[in-house]
Amino acid sequence: xxxxxxxxxxxxxxxxxxxxxxxxxxxxxxxxxxxxxxxxxxxxxxxxxxxxxxxxxxxxxxxxxxxxxxxxxxxxxxxxxxxxxxxxxxxxxxxxxxxxxxxxxxxxxxxxxxxxxxxxxxxxxxxxxxxxxxxxxxxxxxxxxxxxxxxxxxxxxxxxxxxxxxxxxxxxxxxxxxxxxxxxxxxxxxxxxxxxxxxxxxx
Amino acid sequence: xxxxxxxxxxxxxxxxxxxxxxxxxxxxxxxxxxxxxxxxxxxxxxxxxxxxxxxxxxxxxxxxxxxxxxxxxxxxxxxxxxxxxxxxxxxxxxxxxxxxxxxxxxxxxxxxxxxxxxxxxxxxxxxxxxxxxxxxxxxxxxxxxxxxxxxxxxxxxxxxxxxxxxxxxxxxxxxxxxxxxxxxxxxxxxxxxxxxxxxxxxx
Numbered sequence: 001x002x003x004x005x006x007x008x009x010x011x012x013x014x015x016x017x018x019x020x021x022x023x024x025x026x027x028x029x030x031x032x033x034x035x036x037x038x039x040x041x042x043x044x045x046x047x048x049x050x051x052x053x054x055x056x057x058x059x060x061x062x063x064x065x066x067x068x069x070x071x072x073x074x075x076x077x078x079x080x081x082x083x084x085x086x087x088x089x090x091x092x093x094x095x096x097x098x099x100x101x102x103x104x105x106x107x108x109x110x111x112x113x114x115x116x117x118x119x120x121x122x123x124x125x126x127x128x129x130x131x132x133x134x135x136x137x138x139x140x141x142x143x144x145x146x147x148x149x150x151x152x153x154x155x156x157x158x159x160x161x162x163x164x165x166x167x168x169x170x171x172x173x174x175x176x177x178x179x180x181x182x183x184x185x186x187x188x189x190x191x192x193x194x195x196x197x198x199x200x201x202x203x
Numbered sequence: 204x205x206x207x208x209x210x211x212x213x214x215x216x217x218x219x220x221x222x223x224x225x226x227x228x229x230x231x232x233x234x235x236x237x238x239x240x241x242x243x244x245x246x247x248x249x250x251x252x253x254x255x256x257x258x259x260x261x262x263x264x265x266x267x268x269x270x271x272x273x274x275x276x277x278x279x280x281x282x283x284x285x286x287x288x289x290x291x292x293x294x295x296x297x298x299x300x301x302x303x304x305x306x307x308x309x310x311x312x313x314x315x316x317x318x319x320x321x322x323x324x325x326x327x328x329x330x331x332x333x334x335x336x337x338x339x340x341x342x343x344x345x346x347x348x349x350x351x352x353x354x355x356x357x358x359x360x361x362x363x364x365x366x367x368x369x370x371x372x373x374x375x376x377x378x379x380x381x382x383x384x385x386x387x388x389x390x391x392x393x394x395x396x397x398x399x400x401x402x403x404x405x406x
Contacts, residue, residue, distance in 0.1 A: 004275070007257060031291065051213065052241055066210055
């Protein structure tokens with residue numbers, strides 16, 4: 001791609017560093033900003049800079065937060081004996097939107113993935129084990145995605161905490177509500193049969 | 204979507220103002236920036252701000268440029284009697300990448316589209332007519348996309364310049380090089396038959 005302007009080329013280059021944004025998409029986005037009033041670009045740039053420079057991570061659960069202790073951890077009505085282990089803030093948002101969970105979270109910041117150079121040291125695992133050691137936690141719920149990396153991470157954490165007096169559980173895998181059985185994959189369907197629940201519990 | 208941080212929410216909101224970027228994609232992009240070193244966000248924000256605040260449009264062809272007169276208009280080896288009318292800078296880049304065109308460009312900045320509130324006044328049409336009036340231009344080549352808006356814009360400009368001593372032409376429509384005839388749409392195929400060229404010219 002030959003650009004008629006270095007400024008344009010630079011903006012497109014930086015935009016295309018974002019995941020899933022190629023050069024063509026980046027050019028489309030940048031040209032859109034050029035057609036809009038200058039304030040839009042200013043607002044975007046300021047929002048990104050302010051966020052990057054001043055955002056904090058909750059010192060207890062590592063969730064993204066504007067203050068030292070996030071709203072969830074600071075809420076006295078949440079059950080501090082339940083800790084749900086998730087990969088990142090999006091999972092916290094997804095679970096919160098169900099309004100079904102009243103415990104706390106622990107955000108790992110990723111999954112163990114040797115191929116990507118992510119070992120246990122890169123994740124917030126140590127602080128989780130410390131939390132369990134202190135004895136306040138009664139149950140650790142694993143809510144990572146069920147990929148090989150997710151299962152590895154679950155097992156690693158399980159091995160770290162099993163010596164302490166703590167229950168461990170993992171979220172249920174099964175057929176999505178509203179899905180047809182015939183289109184489900186065998187592993188999911190198999191698990192949903194193995195881990196069937198008493199009918200009264202499902203009412 | 205419930206955000207745990209106002210800063211995050213604001214950054215996601217501004218990002219999702221870009222075309223084709225929804226809230227979920229915006230969140231993914233913003234979280235990516237949070238995982239990368241701070242410098243990446245700084246570079247992105249600075250590149251966008253510098254571009255938006257200091258970029259210029261060539262005073263002759265309205266192409267994006269770092270200086271008053273763009274490289275193409277300033278090049279004495281380009282044929283100033285040929286003017287190719289295009290919609291935006293991406294079309295200039297596309298035509299330049301073919302290395303087949305040695306004339307100048309005129310960037311309209313859009314197409315006439317009454318439904319979107321874009322009339323001839325919103326586009327750089329007046330300066331094109333003035334250019335033609337001055338007499339240096341011998342041929343105006345229309346290279347807008349062949350949509351209803353593109354055809355309308357072509358016809359509007361044609362009506363404005365036909366009284367002056369200038370040739371008008373439009374880029375050839377036909378079967379793409381490498382395409383199979385059976386998969387071509389009827390309009391394109393029809394046009395490629397109507398506007399057939401002497402075989403010797405295609406060698």
